[in-house]
Amino acid sequence: MADTLRDILDAAARGVFPPADGGTTIVPQPSARDAGVLAFTAHSVVFTDEDPDWVRGSLTDTDCDRLAATMNARFLTALMDRTGRTSDTVDVLLTGAALPGEPPVRLTETEGSRHPRVLSARGRRDEVRVWEADGGVLALGRGVAGRWEVAVDVEEGARRRGLGRRLVESARHLVGGAPVWAQVAAGNARGLRAFQAAGYRPVGSEVLLSATARSAGCSRTRS
Numbered sequence: 001m002a003d004t005l006r007d008i009l010d011a012a013a014r015g016v017f018p019p020a021d022g023g024t025t026i027v028p029q030p031s032a033r034d035a036g037v038l039a040f041t042a043h044s045v046v047f048t049d050e051d052p053d054w055v056r057g058s059l060t061d062t063d064c065d066r067l068a069a070t071m072n073a074r075f076l077t078a079l080m081d082r083t084g085r086t087s088d089t090v091d092v093l094l095t096g097a098a099l100p101g102e103p104p105v106r107l108t109e110t111e112g113s114r115h116p117r118v119l120s121a122r123g124r125r126d127e128v129r130v131w132e133a134d135g136g137v138l139a140l141g142r143g144v145a146g147r148w149e150v151a152v153d154v155e156e157g158a159r160r161r162g163l164g165r166r167l168v169e170s171a172r173h174l175v176g177g178a179p180v181w182a183q184v185a186a187g188n189a190r191g192l193r194a195f196q197a198a199g200y201r202p203v204g205s206e207v208l209l210s211a212t213a214r215s216a217g218c219s220r221t222r223s
Contacts, residue, residue, distance in 0.1 A: 005030045005047045006145040008038075012203045013095050013179040018043040022066050024059060026052045030145035035085060036208040037070045038093065044070035048209075050082055058082075076207060085209035091183035092192060096168075096200035098177045103170030105163070107131035107138065117153040125149055131170075134158070138167045140174060144208065148175045150182050164191070169198035183208070 005027050008018065018025060020042035029035045029049050038045040046055055058079070062072045069075055071090060080087060113130045118139050122128050125141030132138075135158025143149035150171040154164045171180045183206055184191045196202075 004028070004145070005045065006147075008045055009145055009147055009181075012040070013097070013181075017041065017203070018045065024056070024066075024070060026055050033211060034144045034208065035083060035211075036087075036144070036206060037076070037079075038204055038206050039071050040204040042067055046070060046079075048079070048083065050079075054082070055079075071205060071207065080209060083209060085211055087207055087209050089185050089207075091206050091208075092186050092202050093204050093206040094182045094184065094192075094195050094200040094202050095179050096172045096182075096195075096198065097179055098175055099169070099172040099199075101173060103166075103173045105133050105166040105170055107133050107170060113137065115153065117151050121149075121151045129174075131174075133163070133167060133170075136163050136167050138170060140171055140180070143181070147181045148178050150180050164194040165197045168195050168200065172199070 008025070008027070011017070017040050022042050024044045024046060026046045026048070029047050035048045038047070048055065058075055059066070059069045061078075062069045062074045076087065079085075109129065109131050111130070113132070115137050117137060118128070118130050121139040121141050125143045128139055128141035130137065130139050136152060136154040139151045140148055150168060152164060152167040152171075154167070168182065180200075182195055182200060184195060186205070
């Protein structure tokens with residue numbers, strides 16, 4: 001098993017996953033900002049600076065199938081209570097390999113955008129860059145363990161024309177060879193379809209725990 005969360009994510013981006021053994025790996029937080037839980041097929045990863053013995057004991061206390069224990073509401077609530085953190089939702093975690101060439105949609109990089117999706121991205125990520133397209137906006141920044149994460153928004157009048165798919169595909173052309181990651185709320189079927197049509201593949205589920213409450217937390221859809 002890899003030693004750090006970044007190692008685990010880099011391997012997953014290559015299609016190499018933790019063993020499907022029903023186990024849980026506990027690793028330190030990659031930063032003070034980011035803690036949480038990743039669930040792959042029959043193996044979970046908890047990234048926290050809390051005592052690993054406490055984490056394992058709390059998983060046992062959920063009294064449910066060990067394959068589902070880390071995403072069980074009782075465990076997540078206990079982890080939030082223990083850490084004083086908050087959470088928005090359980091997301092589907094997807095990744096797409098970098099692509100060569102130009103993006104499939106015309107983009108204009110901009111600074112100082114006050115778009116809600118951009119403001120949310122700046123609160124969650126470092127090195128955020130923003131591009132505008134006719135009818136949409138794309139933000140890229142370094143999130144959990146330094147991975148590149150994408151967020152897009154499409155105006156109501158421009159929806160159902162494939163712009164969302166082209167925007168998330170564009171992100172794969174903008175990162176200089178690195179994989180791009182996306183977190184999409186499990187109920188956001190339209191967003192999930194857009195990412196999959198753009199070549200992203202689901203690798204697991206993720207719950208991020210924030211050190212501070214966010215008034216915009218419930219608007220957290222990233223497609």
